[in-house]
Amino acid sequence: PREYQRPVAGGDIIASAPGPLQALLSLGGARRAGFNDGPPGFGYHILAPGDDIGSVGFEGTGTALPTAGLQRIPHCSRDALIADTLLGWRRGALRGLPLFVVRAETDGSASAADLGHGVAYANFLVALDNLVTAAAALGKRPKVLAVSLDYGPEDIRNTPAAFAAAMRALMRQIERDLAARDLQRPIFLLPFDAAAPQAAAFGAWELAWSHGDHSVALPAPGYMFEQTRFARPTDAGRRRQAEMDAHAIVALTRRESWFCPLLLLAEHQGKTIRVTARALADLVLDGTDPFKAGATCGFSLSGTAKPVQITAVTLAPDDPQSLILACDRVPDGPEVALHYACGAASCGAVRDQWSAPSRSGGALLHRWAYPAALPLRRGPA
Missing domain, CATH: 3.40.50.1110 (SGNH hydrolase)
Known part of the structure; x- marks a missing residue:
């Protein structure tokens, strides 16, 4: 008692x-x-x-x-x-x-x-x-x-x-x-x-x-x-x-780590961009898109010489903590940046595999990726 x-x-x-x-x-x-x-x-x-x-x-x-x-x-x-x-x-x-x-x-x-x-x-x-x-x-x-x-x-x-x-x-x-x-x-x-x-x-x-x-x-x-x-x-x-x-x-x-997926590096080769992240579990592209990020999953580009559209976002086949973005043209420009959940989009659809119920009911809690603005470099994609 x-x-x-x-x-x-x-x-x-x-x-x-x-x-x-x-x-x-x-x-x-x-x-x-x-x-x-x-x-x-x-x-x-x-x-x-x-x-x-x-x-x-x-x-x-x-x-x-x-x-x-x-x-x-x-x-x-x-x-x-x-x-x-x-x-x-x-x-x-x-x-x-x-x-x-x-x-x-x-x-x-x-x-x-x-x-x-x-x-x-x-x-x-x-x-x-x-x-x-x-x-x-x-x-x-x-x-x-x-x-x-x-x-x-x-x-x-x-x-x-x-x-x-x-x-x-x-x-x-x-x-x-x-x-x-x-x-x-x-x-x-x-x-x-x-x-x-x-x-x-x-x-x-x-x-x-x-x-x-x-x-x-x-x-x-x-x-x-x-x-x-x-x-x-x-x-x-x-x-x-x-x-x-x-x-x-x-x-x-408990002396354990806690952080949401953190996007660290963006490299492109031709029309393909590779985004490398750090996460506590494998990445997930949430198909339910609860925040209405759209087909780009919250990614956008700025600083390109000509307008460039992201046409597809997939998980990298060789790394569960990397993403592959396909573009409609090569993202060239003097200061190209890749944005996630900031800039053209204010939300995203990338998270890791962790989930937990909410005491208030409703949707499960997830560790959604932090917003990021990464300079886009040439490199292997």
Whole structure:
């Protein structure tokens, strides 16, 4: 049977749970402040700092205050949905249900470099301090399980390389600030959204393969989630985002890899293009085409001397992680680039063989390929 507790001085009733007091924190732009109405399914286990703000934070409009208290939340931010997913899996496996603290801090920073020096980051540090003091009050060890850096569409200043460098610097800064509080290094989750400006989108592609020695996952590309006309996730989309985040957290916690298919190299010989990818399982061209990418599976060309159409996309017969694209003419030009799920198409139909059911029902979850823009070189196809 579950047990519950309440501070002697008053406050919310919360679960008396085993293990450390774990935190799922996020830092980013305005989009991260979204939430689903209604409390989480594990309402006594998923909590926010006891400052009457909830799981979404101050959104850059105020300064967080120190508190050792914890409160239940009336709504579900993406972080709360991640915690709810993890707890649901643990209950299904008949495992203990720990306590989670969730908080998202956002502001109007205009670049990734600014994000580490703004109001949101100051409030993020207060959230860390509150985690430590709340854990001490409960007689528990504090642990930051994951930090989501949900920033990209808001960046209007950086080049792709500068964006990637700024995100790596931000991760180092966060790790230093956690170490100063005797907290272990967290898992970093970096959303990948091709709707972001080119710098952020292509910078995220670079981070997918060059993120330094940090524990990093880009759980899924943004095009696989339903969005509103304002490029914000719907309630169902946010829940599926959280499920993919949770799968990434579980994998990295087990010291396993997690990434979606990453397109790395595009070479052409005559009218044939060969695309080489890196994936955790063999590639699949999904015939159901759930995002309506069309016959090109989300591929397009730019920079050609004359218009070139992609006429067919197939799996390479000699490599399960390569694709063969047929064109109607030779794709020549001064700076030809092959785009996937960006440019002329905003989605794709390439994934790997992994799948998992969604707790919210509907279609299976898959690891869909990240957007990419690759320079097209001459080479064997």
